[in-house]
Amino acid sequence: MRLSQRPTHRRTERTIAVLSALTAVNAVGGSIYGLRGAPQIPREWLEGSPFNDYKIPSVFLGIAVGGSSAVSAGTAWRGDDHAAFATVAAGGILTAWVAAQVATIGLRSFLQPLFGGVGITMIALGLNLRCDAAS
Numbered sequence: 074m075r076l077s078q079r080p081t082h083r084r085t086e087r088t089i090a091v092l093s094a095l096t097a098v099n100a101v102g103g104s105i106y107g108l109r110g111a112p113q114i115p116r117e118w119l120e121g122s123p124f125n126d127y128k129i130p131s132v133f134l135g136i137a138v139g140g141s142s143a144v145s146a147g148t149a150w151r152g153d154d155h156a157a158f159a160t161v162a163a164g165g166i167l168t169a170w171v172a173a174q175v176a177t178i179g180l181r182s183f184l185q186p187l188f189g190g191v192g193i194t195m196i197a198l199g200l201n202l203r204c205d206a207a208s
Contacts, residue, residue: 082205086149089160089198093146096167096191100139107131118178134170141166145195149202157203164195 107114107127114127124130141163148156171189180186 079205082202083152085198085202085205086152086156089149089156089195089202090146092191092195092198093142093149093160093163096163096188096195097139097142097146099188100134100142104131104135104139107134118181122177124177130174137166138163138170142195145199154206157199157206160199160202161196162199164192164197164199166192167195168192 108131111127111131116126119125119127141159145156145159145163147153148159153159168189169192171185171192175185175189
């Protein structure tokens with residue numbers, strides 16, 4: 074039986090695909106909102122940061138977080154051998170994004186710890202997928 078045909082392995086891949094896809098959609102949506110000026114987010118939050126507005130962080134959010142999460146979702150859905158690596162990388166990028174955001178603007182939203190937890194969960198699921206593949 075191929076690894077991707079094992080029921081628990083396939084469930085892990087599907088879980089990763091759904092979680093990663095939701096993260097990608099959220100990141101792209103947040104990116105678009107930021108590129109439009111983030112009208113309901115105070116610019117004062119950026120004081121002391123290297124940014125004058127939300128455009129550069131929004132581009133990073135869309136490309137790095139959204140893009141890596143989309144790759145993770147696609148590889149996991151297809152049962153690709155690279156799904157574990159893609160998921161650990163996407164989870165690491167998401168976790169680093171949240172950590173950098175909190176370090177830069179402080180804890181401002183319940184979404185920060187929520188997506189920090191999602192990032193850590195993605196790393197754990199990716200490592201689980203890798204360990205499953207190694208056994």
